[in-house]
Amino acid sequence: xxxxxxxxHGQQDGHACHxHxHxHxHxHxHxHxHGGxxxxxxxxxxxxxxxxxxxxxAILLNLMFVVVEIVFGIRASSLSLLADxxxxxxxxxxxIASWVAMWxxxxxxTPRFTYGLRSTTILAALANAMLLMVAVGGVGWEAIxxxxxxxxxDGEVTMVVALAGVAVNLVSAVFLLRGDQHxxxxxxAFLHMASDAVVSLGVAFGGWLVxxxxxxxxDPLVSLLVAALILVGTxxxxxxxxxxVLQGVPATIDPLAVRHYLExxxxxxxxxxxxxxxxxxxxxxxxxxxxxxxxxPGDVFLNHVADELAERFHIQHATLQIELGNAGASxxxxxxxxx
Numbered sequence: 001x002x003x004x005x006x007x008x009h010g011q012q013d014g015h016a017c018h019x020h021x022h023x024h025x026h027x028h029x030h031x032h033x034h035g036g037x038x039x040x041x042x043x044x045x046x047x048x049x050x051x052x053x054x055x056x057x058a059i060l061l062n063l064m065f066v067v068v069e070i071v072f073g074i075r076a077s078s079l080s081l082l083a084d085x086x087x088x089x090x091x092x093x094x095x096i097a098s099w100v101a102m103w104x105x106x107x108x109x110t111p112r113f114t115y116g117l118r119s120t121t122i123l124a125a126l127a128n129a130m131l132l133m134v135a136v137g138g139v140g141w142e143a144i145x146x147x148x149x150x151x152x153x154d155g156e157v158t159m160v161v162a163l164a165g166v167a168v169n170l171v172s173a174v175f176l177l178r179g180d181q182h183x184x185x186x187x188x189a190f191l192h193m194a195s196d197a198v199v200s201l202g203v204a205f206g207g208w209l210v211x212x213x214x215x216x217x218x219d220p221l222v223s224l225l226v227a228a229l230i231l232v233g234t235x236x237x238x239x240x241x242x243x244x245v246l247q248g249v250p251a252t253i254d255p256l257a258v259r260h261y262l263e264x265x266x267x268x269x270x271x272x273x274x275x276x277x278x279x280x281x282x283x284x285x286x287x288x289x290x291x292x293x294x295x296x297p298g299d300v301f302l303n304h305v306a307d308e309l310a311e312r313f314h315i316q317h318a319t320l321q322i323e324l325g326n327a328g329a330s331x332x333x334x335x336x337x338x339x
Contacts, residue, residue, distance in 0.1 A: 055099040058172035058193065062092050065168045072161045076154035080203045080219050081161060083142040087199060088165070090135040091192040094128040098189040105280055118280035125281055126241035128188040132195065132234045139199065140227040143220035150216045158219070159207030165200030169193045186281070188237055195230045202226030247277040250284055253313050261312065262288060265305065267297045269325060273333040276315065285317040289333065293325045 066089045073081030101124035104117040173193035176186060206222035209215070240251055249255045255276055262271045270291040279285045286309060302320055309315040323331055332338070 054175035055095065055102070055189070058175050058189075059092060059095045059099065061168050061172055062088055062095065062193075062196075065165060066092065069161060069165065072157055076157035076161075077151055078153050078158045078207075078219075080142070080146075080153075080206060080223050081158055083139045083223065084162070084165065084199055084203050087135040087139055088196055090131045090138075091196055094131045094192050095189055097124045097127050097131075098186070100124070102186075115279055118283060119278075121281040122241065122244045122278060125188040125237070126245055128192060129234055129238035129241050132192060133231065133238065136227045136231050136234065140224055143224040143227065146220035147217060150220075153207070153210050153216050153219055155207040155210035155219075157207075159204045159211065162200045162204035162207060166197050166204065169197035169200060173197065188241070191233065191237055195233065198230060199223075199226050244278045244281070249276045250278050253284060253315065258286070258309070258313055258315070261308070262290065262305070265290075267292045267294055267301065269293050272331065272336065273321075273338075279317060283317065284313075284315045285319075286315045287319045287321070289321045289323055289331055291323045291325045295324065296322055 066085050069081050069085035069088065072078075073085055098121075101120040104120045107117045109116045170193075173190055176190040176193060202222045202225070203219075206219035209218040209222065244250065253276055255274070258276060259271055259274055262268060262274070268290045272289050272291075274286070274288040276284065276286045302322075305320060306318045309318045
């Protein structure tokens, strides 16, 4: 029988690399190195601690500002401020979801969850996108209602509080920029704060227009335009999150380039059953069958390929199965149409 060799290359921060030789006559020789950090236990880096602290600061800042917007929105009879408060509260919930997902991502694997809970970050990114779209819909609905039932607005209070909101959200966005720029979960949280800053700026501009013209309907008009702009920006995040949930190839990875790299390796005659997917919003995985008619290429070759996939394509967890291509022993997964 043909021996199969699997090389699973862990994260760049030190997961052990495994090479398994399986003889199908039931002689099994397993060589496992469990000493790599993160194989069973995640060690918190200074970046992890700093990122966690920044999430907490952003959540507290925005939660306090929601209270401020509600108080002054009622005093100024400003529905735009109250709508923005509801929008910001939805984003606080989104930030909490992202923060919890980042914590769950660091949980150790179990026999039932062999990848740990990394994929919760993908679910959080999707939830953030959906929350943002719902919040934008709420702002737009409030704006439409105000066209039919306009009320006097204290433009000065609206403008001052909204400008304060711009500052709070920009500070929060800067905090959330610290960390892995490839992390879709962190990116979604950043987009929340950046979009909040844009909404608050629009509310402030509407307040200024009301002061200058006395036309109260300008406030909901500006809010409606801002909501439309944010919806356009959020659609990309929503689409990418859905793709990752469906185990699609992350947007940052070109699957054709990955295939070409594997096919041009000296000892590889063919590549099939190639799959690339996201384990989390910052970690990617790959499985592939490599046909090497010249014999088993060895552990050095497999480790080198895994390192190259991590370096070139941001694929931290590669599992490669070696096939010798013997006559009469073709792989049932050789066709690209078979999964």
